[in-house]
Amino acid sequence: MKILVCITCVPDTTSKISFINDNAELNKAGLQYIIGPYDDYALARAVELKEQIPGTTVTALNVGLAVNDQVIRKALAIGADDAIRIDAEPTDSYFVANQIAEIAKQNGYDLILMGRESTDYNGGQVHGMVGQMLNIPSLSPVMKLEISGNVATLAREIEGGKEYMEANLPLVLGCQEPIAEWKIPNMKGIMSSRTKPLLVISPTNLETLTKSELYELPAARSGCKFIAADQAETLIDLLRNEAKVI
Amino acid sequence: MSIVVFIEVADKEIRGSSFEAVGYGAELAKMTNSTAVALVLGNEASAEQIAKIGNYGISKVLHAQDSRLDVGNIQAYSHAVVQALDKENATILVYAKSSLGDAIAARVAVQKKASLAANVLELPDLSDGFAVKKAVFTGKAFQYVTLTSENKILAVKKGAFAMTPSQDSANVESFSPQLAESDFAVKITKTDKVTGELLLPEADLVVSGGRGLKGPENWGVILDLAKALNAATGCSKPVSDLDWRPHHEHVGQTGVKVSPNLYIAVGISGAIQHLAGVSSSKCIVVINKDAEAPFFKAADYGIVGDAFDILPKLIKALKG
Ligand SMILES: Cc1cc2nc3c(=O)[nH]c(=O)nc-3n(C[C@H](O)[C@H](O)[C@H](O)COP(=O)(O)OP(=O)(O)OC[C@H]3O[C@@H](n4cnc5c(N)ncnc54)[C@H](O)[C@@H]3O)c2cc1C
Numbered sequence: 001m002k003i004l005v006c007i008t009c010v011p012d013t014t015s016k017i018s019f020i021n022d023n024a025e026l027n028k029a030g031l032q033y034i035i036g037p038y039d040d041y042a043l044a045r046a047v048e049l050k051e052q053i054p055g056t057t058v059t060a061l062n063v064g065l066a067v068n069d070q071v072i073r074k075a076l077a078i079g080a081d082d083a084i085r086i087d088a089e090p091t092d093s094y095f096v097a098n099q100i101a102e103i104a105k106q107n108g109y110d111l112i113l114m115g116r117e118s119t120d121y122n123g124g125q126v127h128g129m130v131g132q133m134l135n136i137p138s139l140s141p142v143m144k145l146e147i148s149g150n151v152a153t154l155a156r157e158i159e160g161g162k163e164y165m166e167a168n169l170p171l172v173l174g175c176q177e178p179i180a181e182w183k184i185p186n187m188k189g190i191m192s193s194r195t196k197p198l199l200v201i202s203p204t205n206l207e208t209l210t211k212s213e214l215y216e217l218p219a220a221r222s223g224c225k226f227i228a229a230d231q232a233e234t235l236i237d238l239l240r241n242e243a244k245v246i
Numbered sequence: 247m248s249i250v251v252f253i254e255v256a257d258k259e260i261r262g263s264s265f266e267a268v269g270y271g272a273e274l275a276k277m278t279n280s281t282a283v284a285l286v287l288g289n290e291a292s293a294e295q296i297a298k299i300g301n302y303g304i305s306k307v308l309h310a311q312d313s314r315l316d317v318g319n320i321q322a323y324s325h326a327v328v329q330a331l332d333k334e335n336a337t338i339l340v341y342a343k344s345s346l347g348d349a350i351a352a353r354v355a356v357q358k359k360a361s362l363a364a365n366v367l368e369l370p371d372l373s374d375g376f377a378v379k380k381a382v383f384t385g386k387a388f389q390y391v392t393l394t395s396e397n398k399i400l401a402v403k404k405g406a407f408a409m410t411p412s413q414d415s416a417n418v419e420s421f422s423p424q425l426a427e428s429d430f431a432v433k434i435t436k437t438d439k440v441t442g443e444l445l446l447p448e449a450d451l452v453v454s455g456g457r458g459l460k461g462p463e464n465w466g467v468i469l470d471l472a473k474a475l476n477a478a479t480g481c482s483k484p485v486s487d488l489d490w491r492p493h494h495e496h497v498g499q500t501g502v503k504v505s506p507n508l509y510i511a512v513g514i515s516g517a518i519q520h521l522a523g524v525s526s527s528k529c530i531v532v533i534n535k536d537a538e539a540p541f542f543k544a545a546d547y548g549i550v551g552d553a554f555d556i557l558p559k560l561i562k563a564l565k566g
């Protein structure tokens with residue numbers, strides 16, 4: 001089986017976000033980049049499937065600039081066999097989806113795993129777009145995935161519950177926990193990641209459908225009003241009459 | 247020109263956030279001199295529920311009474327939505343941001359070559375093109391984006407467009423999308439759903455518990471407080487990772503992003519990943535025994551003390 005895992009390289013989840021260039025651009029100085037947390041679940045499940053099903057290969061794919069190579073190497077250390085980077089700024093989700101779909105058309109994967117959403121632009125869209133571009137089913141957020149032959153058995157999270165389903169491969173899935181547990185690379189993985197192939201290719205279709213104008217930070221909260229631990233009625237009164245939220 | 251608003255039905259009811267999307271669509275129609283039409287798929291929502299769409303400003307509803315659409319089959323839904331857009335000559339699709347909505351909209355975006363904006367917070371600025379304000383970095387920042395394509399899709403974030411309902415009603419027109427066998431290639435075998443429970447992403451009030459509660463056997467106080475307030479319950483990531491609570495209650499950057507009027511956090515330290523999922527709450531109350539817990543910096547009201555002492559008193563005060 002051939003698995004493609006699409007990873008974003010996003011600021012570490014503890015990052016403080018700020019902007020430069022009159023708020024037109026993200027301030028990348030000092031930001032630590034990581035594999036998108038949801039993509040990390042997708043990658044972990046792909047590596048598990050590789051261990052279970054003989055002859056399975058896992059390719060990691062990122063649309064991004066050269067600074068991402070160190071993050072992509074981490075995906076190789078976790079267990080991907082090889083990686084592809086499409087050398088372009090991932091400007092909008094339609095652009096990114098076009099790049100991924102093009103690679104998928106060329107290489108023919110049985111399973112394309114992504115995260116349910118990126119933690120930078122939070123679109124939750126790229127998997128659906130790629131599914132449509134390839135004219136195959138796309139499902140998200142997937143929290144359980146088993147493969148037997150050509151059939152995937154999976155569970156999707158729905159509001160207040162789960163939906164179980166079955167579908168034939170090929171599929172595009174947006175993944176989330178508890179599909180697998182995040183994997184930490186071991187020494188052997190880290191050593192081998194240096195020599196695994198990382199292919200850099202140019203984007204094909206440059207079309208975008210959105211244009212970023214400006215960023216803004218939310219206003220800070222005005223501060224916390226403390227209430228003594230034995231004054232429960234005071235809190236209820238403040239919520240009713242001051243904040244007017246109950 | 248017209249606007250189609252996609253309506254999501256959960257547990258036989260139209261989701262509150264879909265009514266917000268209806269209000270948004272109706273306002274956008276006024277701004278752009280066009281008409282807004284709501285689209286309901288499947289037989290899950292009752293006639294009374296559908297009539298309520300009128301209360302939020304849209305007077306025409308397309309209803310596909312096709313029971314194959316009772317469950318959220320993403321490919322079939324996306325084809326039905328595209329056909330509704332074509333039938334209405336619509337260039338704009340509006341929906342309430344949700345995982346089902348996103349999964350459908352992404353496929354529609356490719357079919358209609360539409361610009362898609364997620365987490366939209368306000369009506370667009372039409373003074374120079376079509377610019378929307380959206381939440382990015384899981385609520386840590388906002389971004390203004392111009393949608394450059396002729397067709398556009400807007401996913402409205404919950405709480406961004408609340409309105410008071412009127413008495414107006416809606417006319418329902420039946421709609422029969424042409425769906426192929428291949429649209430149902432994914433077989434839904436079973437659905438596990440807690441019925442009658444308040445949905446966390448929809449809730450106006452949320453009570454959330456963290457590792458400070460020590461174990462699932464102690465959740466009674468959280469559930470009782472939630473019940474006294476008619477609130478939904480949430481939790482921090484370790485709590486759902488430990489299986490103390492179900493995964494759909496996990497709030498934060500890698501879980502549900504909530505924007506209720508009131509978020510009460512009990513025994514949660516306030517890690518930045520948790521805060522990212524709650525920062526758009528209108529009012530935040532923090533109960534923690536550690537006065538130095540970072541969550542207090544993001545709170546409006548705080549009580550320093552033991553949750554097991556404080557929650558029973560709060561419940562009593564609410565009932566009294
Ligand atoms: C990539 C990544 C993504 C993550 N995403 C998320 C996410 O989406 N959501 C999320 O929640 N976390 C997330 N986390 C985890 C996050 O960093 C924290 O570890 C987590 O939020 C801590 O949960 P907690 O506050 O329940 O537990 P703790 O940090 O252990 O805090 C427990 C709190 O309870 C208080 N307490 C103890 N006893 C009592 C008592 N009797 N009464 C009152 N208070 C008491 C303590 O003072 C303490 O502040 C993520 C982490 C990573 C690395």
Ligand SMILES: Nc1ncnc2c1ncn2[C@@H]1O[C@H](COP(=O)(O)O)[C@@H](O)[C@H]1O
Nearest residue numbers: 006063090114115117118123124125126
């Ligand atoms: N630049 C990118 N490179 C590779 N994969 C991506 C990229 N952007 C998004 N994806 C994939 O698409 C998923 C959903 O992203 P989004 O639609 O941006 O929320 C992510 O979790 C990734 O798996």
